[in-house]
Amino acid sequence: MQLIAKLGILADAAKYDASCASSGAPKRSSRGRDGLGATDGMGICHSYTPDGRCVSLLKVLLTNFCLYDCQYCVNRRSSNVPRARFTPEEVVRLTLDFYRRNCISGLFLSSGIIRSADYTMEQLIRVAQLLREQHNFRGYIHLKTIPDADPLLIEQAGRLADRLSVNIELPTEASLQRLAPEKQVRTIRQAMGTIHHGQQAVAGEVNAPRFTPAGQSTQMIVGADATDDHTILGNAESLYQGYGLRRVYYSAFSPIPDSPTSVPLAAPPLLREHRLYQADFLMRGYGYKAGELLGGAGNLALDIDPKLAWALANREVFPLDVNRAEPALLARIPGIGLRSVQRLVALRRERRIRYDDLIQLRCVLDKARPFIVTSDYRPPQSETRSGLLRERLREPQAPVQMGLWG
Amino acid sequence: MIALDCDEHFDTWRDQARVLLGHGIDPTEVVWAHGPVHDLLAVPAVLPQGPGPFRTRVPAALLDQLELAARYRGEQRWNLLYEVLWRVAHGDRTAMLAGDRLGSELQRRIKQVSREAHHLHAFVRFVPLPAALAEQLQLDLVAFHEPAHDILQSASGHFADRLGRQRWLIATPRDGIRFDGSTLDYRRHCPEQWRQWACHADDPGAELWRTYYRHTFNPARVNPDAMRQHMPGRFWRHLPEGPLIARLVGQARQGKQRDGQAQEVGQQGGKRIGRGDSPTR
Numbered sequence: 001m002q003l004i005a006k007l008g009i010l011a012d013a014a015k016y017d018a019s020c021a022s023s024g025a026p027k028r029s030s031r032g033r034d035g036l037g038a039t040d041g042m043g044i045c046h047s048y049t050p051d052g053r054c055v056s057l058l059k060v061l062l063t064n065f066c067l068y069d070c071q072y073c074v075n076r077r078s079s080n081v082p083r084a085r086f087t088p089e090e091v092v093r094l095t096l097d098f099y100r101r102n103c104i105s106g107l108f109l110s111s112g113i114i115r116s117a118d119y120t121m122e123q124l125i126r127v128a129q130l131l132r133e134q135h136n137f138r139g140y141i142h143l144k145t146i147p148d149a150d151p152l153l154i155e156q157a158g159r160l161a162d163r164l165s166v167n168i169e170l171p172t173e174a175s176l177q178r179l180a181p182e183k184q185v186r187t188i189r190q191a192m193g194t195i196h197h198g199q200q201a202v203a204g205e206v207n208a209p210r211f212t213p214a215g216q217s218t219q220m221i222v223g224a225d226a227t228d229d230h231t232i233l234g235n236a237e238s239l240y241q242g243y244g245l246r247r248v249y250y251s252a253f254s255p256i257p258d259s260p261t262s263v264p265l266a267a268p269p270l271l272r273e274h275r276l277y278q279a280d281f282l283m284r285g286y287g288y289k290a291g292e293l294l295g296g297a298g299n300l301a302l303d304i305d306p307k308l309a310w311a312l313a314n315r316e317v318f319p320l321d322v323n324r325a326e327p328a329l330l331a332r333i334p335g336i337g338l339r340s341v342q343r344l345v346a347l348r349r350e351r352r353i354r355y356d357d358l359i360q361l362r363c364v365l366d367k368a369r370p371f372i373v374t375s376d377y378r379p380p381q382s383e384t385r386s387g388l389l390r391e392r393l394r395e396p397q398a399p400v401q402m403g404l405w406g
Numbered sequence: 407m408i409a410l411d412c413d414e415h416f417d418t419w420r421d422q423a424r425v426l427l428g429h430g431i432d433p434t435e436v437v438w439a440h441g442p443v444h445d446l447l448a449v450p451a452v453l454p455q456g457p458g459p460f461r462t463r464v465p466a467a468l469l470d471q472l473e474l475a476a477r478y479r480g481e482q483r484w485n486l487l488y489e490v491l492w493r494v495a496h497g498d499r500t501a502m503l504a505g506d507r508l509g510s511e512l513q514r515r516i517k518q519v520s521r522e523a524h525h526l527h528a529f530v531r532f533v534p535l536p537a538a539l540a541e542q543l544q545l546d547l548v549a550f551h552e553p554a555h556d557i558l559q560s561a562s563g564h565f566a567d568r569l570g571r572q573r574w575l576i577a578t579p580r581d582g583i584r585f586d587g588s589t590l591d592y593r594r595h596c597p598e599q600w601r602q603w604a605c606h607a608d609d610p611g612a613e614l615w616r617t618y619y620r621h622t623f624n625p626a627r628v629n630p631d632a633m634r635q636h637m638p639g640r641f642w643r644h645l646p647e648g649p650l651i652a653r654l655v656g657q658a659r660q661g662k663q664r665d666g667q668a669q670e671v672g673q674q675g676g677k678r679i680g681r682g683d684s685p686t687r
């Protein structure tokens with residue numbers, strides 16, 4: 001089979017993994033040296049596909065032959081898809097070619113399970129080794145980790161890659177048993193533990209060899225089973241805490257060709273995915289707890305964002321005086337982001353903050369107005385009922401999905 | 407009215423601004439323009455001699471910010487900078503902060519400039535030259551790019567970090583930059599020859615990248631607005647994948663297809679795997 005035909009099949013097979021980040025790697029440069037590639041911590045999106053997603057890495061499978069039969073996966077053994085397999089050298093060639101063209105900042109390599117978990121992992125490592133050692137490639141490498149592989153192999157991968165990921169796939173053990181019977185929560189978590197342990201072993205040691213400097217990540221599929229957002233966010237929080245994960249990705253389940261009846265054929269729940277990302281960002285960047293964002297069972301509201309939802313549910317905290325409130329509290333005002341908080345704090349050192357300043361800072365005042373006090377503004381009494389506010393502030397529902405099916 | 411031309415050079419502007427400030431000349435009494443000024447009401451005056459009596463210190467961070475904002479191509483490019491400088495020099499530091507009307511315009515310009523540098527890093531596409539031509543021109547990779555602001559010189563070092571000893575050039579409608587494996591050669595006016603090489607390079611190898619682009623796209627998630635927001639349309643015509651976009655959106659919108667697979671893959675024969683199968687090449 002020609003390289004270009006393999007590329008078509010193996011890129012198509014890899015697209016369901018949401019992650020394409022190239023950020024968080026240490027500073028590396030090839031200036032004046034043999035080889036190719038640099039990283040500086042910032043990721044680069046070299047293109048966007050018409051689904052609005054960033055293309056930062058060459059994201060392919062080494063092969064889409066797979067012995068497993070995960071129901072949600074286009075590559076499961078019972079799926080009637082064309083199959084292909086790259087040689088490690090072919091992946092290297094594609095990575096270097098696309099990199100020179102400035103189409104990508106690195107490689108995200110994953111694979112179906114062939115022969116055994118260890119064999120598959122060895123093949124992935126082989127590619128990273130060729131890139132790093134033979135071609136002096138200093139760009140970004142993300143390897144998907146096969147959970148059942150020998151911990152020694154995982155450690156070897158961690159020394160070559162900027163990022164490793166082990167996909168948790170489904171948010172509960174019961175779902176995993178039903179839809180991915182060959183996978184086990186226990187070994188998935190063990191692999192995460194191996195990676196976390198490898199990171200801790202070099203933490204703070206300046207001269208230690210690097211180990212996954214861009215951290216580890218995972219992905220949860222949303223909407224392939226009936227699990228609610230409350231469970232999903234709680235799960236994410238425990239992964240952040242337990243394994244020091246850098247990112248949890250949420251992937252709205254896209255219907256697959258030749259779909260088994262065990263998974264839905266509905267359009268991917270894109271708005272729900274979006275709300276989960278917003279909630280996740282609030283946990284990582286703003287210090288919200290999962291329990292604050294969603295107190296009990298159920299899903300995040302689709303018509304308002306989770307930050308606004310929290311503010312509406314906690315009216316006793318507001319209105320906040322932007323001239324006085326602690327930065328951490330300012331950041332909880334809907335429509336005011338972290339960047340604006342920094343700027344407000346800088347500005348209020350010079351003088352008192354007026355309503356007009358928030359306009360200049362491009363805060364989203366429609367959202368912020370009921371929750372703030374400035375030196376010349378105070379929200380009128382009529383705006384105090386949360387139900388009314390919510391009516392006024394809710395967003396029109398997902399036009400994106402309408403466009404596709406309408 | 408004092409009319410000045412700094413030839414779009416920050417250093418020249420800074421020297422001029424320092425003299426103006428020293429002589430206490432108000433921003434409303436000076437105008438920067440490129441070429442002759444056509445303001446009939448303006449009575450031309452000249453830049454005073456010597457540093458002037460007014461002594462002031464401005465924060466170093468301000469000069470850095472002014473230099474960044476100076477790369478922005480737009481209305482009042484140099485006047486705006488002088489107005490900020492004037493206000494800060496007279497004790498009003500809010501002129502550099504985003505909460506202030508002028509400061510927020512300054513910050514907006516800085517942000518646009520850094521965005522444009524990021525666009526350069528993201529959307530430049532190099533075409534590899536065939537070996538014989540590369541040897542002849544001493545050049546491995548060429549690219550044509552159209553930045554909206556003057557960022558080429560300051561932002562191109564990035565490619566020397568990425569590409570090691572490779573020799574490359576980037577041509578634009580205005581300026582150009584070339585790297586010979588060790589030194590950067592920046593030209594304010596791009597040599598016509600560079601532009602020719604960059605615009606007319608043959609690229610049969612681009613088909614691999616276009617194939618990847620088509621297949622990594624998930625038609626079940628089509629959302630062209632989100633794409634356009636991150637990748638402005640003005641860049642598409644220099645991207646090898648640019649010409650594919652309309653067709654991919656069209657196909658996904660026809661609604662024939664409700665899953666994520668590209669049509670070309672669906673049309674090929676499939677293979678279910680039995681437990682005993684071993685993968686082949």
Ligand code: SF4
Binds near residue numbers: 066112
């Ligand atoms: S292991 Fe499961 S999820 Fe991974 S490729 Fe095979 S079938 Fe798909």
